[in-house]
Amino acid sequence: MDASTPPSRRPLGVAIFAAVGAIGAVAAIAVAVGLFLGLIDAAQTALLGTGLSGVGAALALLAYTTFALVFAYGIWTLKRWGWWFGLVFLAGSVVSDVIAPIAGWQPPLLSAAFVAVGLLVLGYWLRPSVRTAFRS
Secondary structure, three states, X not given: XXXXXXXXXXXXXXXXXXXXXXXXXXXXXXXXXXXXXOOOOHHHXXXXXXXXXXXXXXXXXXXXHHHHHHHHHHHHOOOHHHHHHHHHHHHHHXXXXXXXXXXXXOOHHHHHHHHHHXXXXXXXXXXXXXXXXXXX
């Protein structure tokens, strides 16, 4: 970008996604610490059907936390790779929500709601104004 090109402005939706990603990461760290220290029983969480122990669940949440923090940083700073990171994450989320009721992970109506919201967010993410913000 040369001196005559104004810097891209961060769209409000992108700022919201970055904030939610960062907040989710902080919450996941708190839960991971609780699982690791045995303060939270993995059997009493949504992880019940996964077979993960408290330590295994804590490690999985720490991996999620790393992903969420990298995502939040990438989109907050409007990195081109941040947009791609978001696209892969959003598409993967929609696919997992389609699979979830088939695998028995969640009720079909809940999955349908998550798919609908995921498709709306994906549609926003693919808007030209959002994509343009990440071209710097």
